[in-house]
Amino acid sequence: MGDLLFAIANLARKLQIEPETALRKANDKFTRRFTQMELTIAASERLMQKMTLAELEAEWQHVKSRQHAD
Secondary structure, three states: OHHHHHHHHHHHHHOOOOHHHHHHHHHHHHHHHHHHHHHHHHHOOOOHHHOOHHHHHHHHHHHHHHHHHO
C-alpha cells in the first residue's frame, strides 16, 4: 500500500497537483458530506446504526447529488 501511495504522490507532482493539498480538499469534502448525511438522517428520526448498508449508501448518494447541484 505504501508503494502505491508513493506512486500516486509522484504522479500528482508530475501533473502539477500538490498531493497534500488535494488530500486535504478530499478530506474536507468527505467531512462535509458525512456531516450532512448525519444531519439528514437525524432530522428524519432514524439512527445510522439501525440502517442497512444499502440505505446508508442511498443517503450518501443523495447528499452527493445535492452538493453537486450547489
